[in-house]
Amino acid sequence: MTEIILASHGSLSKGLLNTLSMIVGNPGDHVRAYSLNPGENPRDFLNELELEVTRSENQYIIMTDIQGGSVHTALSELIQYPNVALFSGMNLPMALEVLTRSQNGIDESEFESLIDSSRMGIGLLHHTLTASADEEF
């Protein structure tokens, strides 16, 4: 079982989870969103999560808003545990990939391609771009 955690300053994580649910339906209890609000300490969530992670055999995939941010920095202490993977710069393509692949657990060897998928989700459309070639069977 893979536990998925979206974590951010403010409500980006909750918003992303909301958008995710619109696309794939209710993802279930194993997907959670954590929001750091002004005045709160991310280490409180870190401690809570650390207790959980160390008592569980589940895989934990955590996605945060931005590397270097206090949420990411606090949660980065969890990577000492082999069942945790921490991604930053979460976007909807990343969350979708993680959710889709998490059905069977995500092997470490897949992490790179997961990052690639997230990056490929960032695109540009502009009126000067010419139409791409049509595909055939």
Add this chain to the structure above:
Amino acid sequence: MITLTRVDHRLLHGQIAFSWTTDRNANCILIANDAVIKDDLRKTSLKLAKPAGCKLVIKSLDDSIKAINSGVTDKYRLLIVVESIADAKKLIDGCSCVKSLNLGGTKAASNTRQISKAMNITDQDAADLKELMNRGVEVEIRMLPQDKKIDAASLI
């Protein structure tokens, strides 16, 4: 193999494209439509909705029927999208291998009645669907794969 044949007046759009291709594990989408093949702007926006790892082929109804019957699509897990019930009827008339039709959404107009949240049909549509059902084609109404399947027979 054909994993889904769907009627959606918006053809392909993000949420739908991703959900259905994931649910069906489709690796190829066929948009069977006579108007789109001549419309570069519409084609460009449809291509945007294409999920990664999935081919998107856009063909006229006739060419789509030919392609399906020729067997060239057999090697794909194919998702077919048409714009209207009339187009679906034409496609299924030409391809007897289509055994199930998913109704996703059609626009309301002055001559349509609403049979479900997103489905608005004319009398001709109703007649077409009844004929398909008599032929043994399953006709079900569902926006997303995780929604409950509604048998169209009860609503027409």
